[in-house]
Amino acid sequence: MLEIKDLKVSYYGKGKPTTAVDGVCLKINEGEVLALVGASACGKTTVALSVARLISSYDGIISNGNILFKGKDIMQFSHKKLRDLRGKEISYIFQEPASSLNPVFTIGEQITELLLTHTKISKHEAKTKAKEALSLAQLSDTERIFNSYPHQLSGGMKQRAMIAMAIALKPKLLIADEPTTALDVTVQAKIVELLKNLKNKLGLSILFITHDLNLVSVIADRVIEMERGRIKGTVSNPKGKAYLKNGTFSSLGSETVSINQGLETVSTNNLTKHFAAASGFFNREKDTIKAVDGVNISIKAGETLGIVGETGSGKTTLAKLLAGLYKPTAGEILYGNKKDFLKKDIQMVFQNPYNSLDPKMKIKDTLKEGLIIHNIVKPSRMKEKLNELMDMVQLPQKSLNKYPREFSGGERQRIALARALSTEPKLIILDEPVSSLDTSIQDKILNLLTNLQRKMNLSYIFISHDILVVKAISNRVAVMHQGKVIEQGPTQQVCDNPQDPYTKELMEAAVYGK
């Protein structure tokens, strides 16, 4: 079906061209699912974009190699032939469904337009075919979805709509570039299931690109691993060779499994936060969204409480309540046994390291902020303290004079952690602190967190949708669903022997494919 021979791709950005892919050879047979795995920046996506020569829109140039599709060399194709190839024979699904759909057209209009451009059928036929595609993508309420705009659909539904669009023209090859990464775990499993069904029904070949090896084992016939632009080899048994080195992860928390003594750093009593939301355009009556609904949790000194749940379950709202960014609608937060708290005692690390540092401030000024506000050190000792903070998070001291843009995601997250540590807090709330990082870097950050906790007897609230990570670092776990804590207890108990049906579903989805 598809054969790539000795592919070399370079990017021409500013300055010197960089080679992203060098000497990649691979082959996909008819009806086969080939998975391409590897850490980010290893060249997976570049290979995917090269297949239909989309790479030229990203300043990339295929400098060497052949791409044979059904025996014909795509490198020799004219622009018109390429356009026919894209969509009709080869179609793509990308990571972020929200940005791949046009927000000003309905889903139906977008699929119909695609059909009309590539085939000579009437508008009526195109509509029928579009609806067929939607039902193939298992969007049950076809009529409603057809007339919906992208923002009216959930992330999972958007991705299904993208899949419907990708298969509408009955292509032979589907290239799925991290199609589930932006979705919740329970939804991920369903999307992968859908792709598997479609493959069987339509006889598709799929090039499936991901960094999540658990998904791969469910869908792929063969797995190829890439590293630094080259093929590293074939992975025969992806289950055993996970990037998420589960061994490393789970050893982190295991030593400190039971901390029952010690003071309670923070506890909540029936904590509730409601948001007002208009329910419709013509309906002026206000609905309330119960983002956090009567939550009781407590954290002891030196302990990590993991909070898991899907998007919209209220995890982040809870975090912001505890950090004092929101005022509770009802209920209370107790700090030790006092109601009022010192801002410096609770700090927070945010999910997106690209968003949580002021881009116009040097690192030293970012770190100084808390020190100045709370008068933590004398001005004469400032420099010493800044160096100390950099040492704590294992960054070179000379980086203090740099701006955030000069750092990678993992390094930025270390800086964010240093900022949180600057006020010498008792509790740090970590809101998805590693979910936007590569798994290999996740590991290092988690190790750093555990070491710091031991050294300074810190408490953590660790929020994540990634159960494996939470399992690795937490002493206790609380599961949130629709604003409520539906189950909490020691990590082992909640993860291995969940009582609540929703928790069961969540845990099963997390270990999907094992």
Next chain:
Amino acid sequence: MRKKRVSTLTIFGAIVVGSLTIVAIFAPHIAPHDPTEINITDALLSPSSEHIFGTDQLGRDVFSRMVYGARISLTIGFVAVGIAIFIGLIIGSIAGYYGGKIDSILMRFVDIMLCFPSFFLILTLIALLEPNIMIIMIVIGVTGWMGTARLIRAEILSLKEREFIQASRVLGASDARIIIKHLIPNGIGPVMVNAILGIAAAILIESGLSFLGIGVQPPTPSWGNILIEGKATLGVCWWLMVFPGLAIFITVLGYNLLGEGLRESL
């Protein structure tokens, strides 16, 4: 990834703005004559090697007057816009940061200010006050801050939800600190572009005021009042109107081109 290219028009704008600034700073070294020196015997001389832009009714060197006039025009432009930005930043950032009622009240005030045709508002104010450079700069500034306020408010509305702002709030930073240290430095880009366009507008307003006789008062030279002095002798002495007119035209064009170019590259 699209490459950002600086257009030739932007470069032209930058050259105009740059050379004008140099002229204004080094006016005493560039002007061949004293701009206020009266020499009746040399009145209304046409351009020559001695007086390259000719002389006016009182025999003053037009070129020298224009070089000093550049100083006045640019000073008025910069200071007036500085005042406008200062007021605009305060009102806009308070409105954007606090939102709700405060935002509604301040923004309605902005709307009301924008309803007045600003040139006539300035005319009225100057007519009531004494027309000197200080008053002109203040009046232009006080009537020109609304654009800045709207821009910085819009920037702050989107910036204040960003995580680094929440991070500083968790650190315990005060509102003033968040606005001054984080929000304004990150949202100032569009305001600066607007400021460059504003300088052009201020220069134009000052020329208009001087032309109407209520701007910069003689003998202090400004492009506007050189222009009005030429009006009486327009049929005979073309140089008295053409050179200051061209200077205003090119300056305003230069600032506008530079401003537009920067807006596109932002």
